[in-house]
Amino acid sequence: MSGKRLAVVFVGALLLASCRGGDGAAPQEGAGGVKVDAGVTSEACPNAVDKSKGCIYLGTISDLTEGPFKTLAVPITDSQKAFWKRVNDKGGIGGYEVDVTKYVKDNKYNPQIHNQVYQEIKGNVLALTQTLGSPTTAAILPDLESTQMVSVPASWTSLWGFEEVVLESGANYCVESMNTVDYAVDKMGVKSVMAVHLAGDYGDDAAAGAKIAAEKRGLTFESVTTQTGQDNQGGAIDAVVSKKPDLVVLTTGPTDAAVIIGQAAARGYKGKFIGTSPTWNPGLLKSPAAPAIKALYLQSAPWKAWNTESVGHTAMRAALPGVTPNDGYTAGWVWAYPLKAALEKAVQNKDLTRAGVLAAARQLTSVDYEGMLPSGAGNFSASPQEGTFRQSLIYRPDDAAPTGVSLVEEFFTGPTAKDFKFEKPCYQ
């Protein structure tokens, strides 16, 4: 065969191979009569505890190297590895163990890269145990829907409550901010609110929640958009100092927040700041802004911090010996519970195909978070109005606490979140 013909045959073979596609595997019968398709093998997982069991592969797409959320993304990912290892140690799910180590990809917090790496792994995984970021996940949402790929977000936008394939946990940014404003009205008597937030659905969702609550409680409200970067906070600081709101709801990154709080306080601002959970980092307690942060700052949270005593928290700490405490670990661990529940339900239904897992997830009326969230959380069978979890907590900076915060207010639902009708994502 001449070189040219060989090349034609080779290209033809490549084309055929690429047309085959990765994710359209036909359903087969797996262990224990369970129906399986993509991402489930009868061979054992790499590093299996029990080599006789099959393997469920779950994908992770996270911000692991140079993106802005790496300091949260790495502990989230490590925590989920520990979570699923514990599941495997306890006997796995049906006749299967779960692998979350083979298909771990870095999105650099870039929607395009997120989509690209998703395409690389989607044929090999049953579901995603982590898809980090709101704009990044939005980039693959249509594909997730069409392939019925159940996915666990690592973000809290209110959009997720409206997406069938997304298994979110805890209060979304919108609810968290509603509760923040209600808390500040009831406990501090604030009359004016300013939302200082990043653009995009992280900041916009929180600002929308703060606005809804401010309107309901009859407060004056102002929204200030800012950008990441310590040198880019001048506009926000000037707005806070000149308008002097009683409460500033912060939805930024940690150092942005420290610059805003530190500089605003240095320029005479005496109101209160309450930040959503990604705004916090324990390292801020050693920053020059620490005195201002301790005096003026509180933090809202969707669930309790690292050092809490609950079955789930204790198991998490035991599974992650020797790590520096960080609530990224807590987040990763909590987020994994609904997917575990969905997989168990799917095995019970004898259908571990993608469609089967999605159907199982939508049958869940509650998820056992082992005490990390109150009972009743994780209702994925109800409408967004019924199913949206509306409780959050308030923490304050504390040098003595392992993650730098200690509890001020237990799980609560403010009047705004309680009455709010979830008919669409807050920021739309």
Next chain:
Amino acid sequence: MDEFLQSLIRGLGNGSIYSLLALGFVIIYKSTQVISFAQPAFMLAGAVLVSYLAPAVSFFGAVLVAAVVIAVLALGVERTVLRPMVGKPVFVVAIITIGVDVVVRVVTNAFIGLDVRQVGDPWGLDTISFLGAEVQQRYLVMIATTAVVTAALFLFFRYSRIGLAMRAVAYDQEVALAQGISVGSVFALSWALAGGLAALAGVFVATGAGVDQQLWIVALKALPAIILGGLESLGGAVVGGLAVGVVESLFGTYQGDFAPWLGPNFGLVAPYALMLLVLLVRPYGLFGKREVERL
């Protein structure tokens, strides 16, 4: 008046950081005709290094050591990664510097860990009365340091043998080579100088809230500064950096009162608007060299 003075000092303080970065860009550009996009990474690496060294050797010792170490690192990068590219199109070399930036940043990020790191500077957010206004000490330190560094650089380029050699190379590489000047050494030294300056700038940025992996973004502010001042002018870099800082700060403070219709955060765009205005009048920047091309 107090507010104006505070805003001005804040602007000059931040502008000093941009100036230090811009000086690095210009020094490399003058000798190699390449814009080095590795400056942000060296800035981050410098700040992280200080955060590790400060507890052991004091803040000032750490700054000194970090500036030298980052200078040596930059020199090493030039010798190993960029030297083989001498003579290749400058565009290609500039793209390689982006690669260097990513590599150095990813490695540095691994040293940042999960928590925001602190450089342990003695000023914090403490203020001092300056001409009747309360201004932050760290801004005055930044302005003074930049003034000293700039003066030292000017003396170096004017009177030292190697400084003169660097100017000769900037003027005409081939002629300089023919005069016995080691162009390679000049390239390496310019990278080292730029690395040291970037490290110093990084430490100053970190005095506000600490070091996280997003610190590098600040370095991008040096770009309007060098275009504004003129790519080939050290004086232009300093003036451009200070102008960017001051314009940003004054717009941030006053634009909301005087021109709210420009929208929030116009202060962040203002340096770029100023850059465009300057370029309309002086296409080579305020102090740039007017290129004459024969057709």
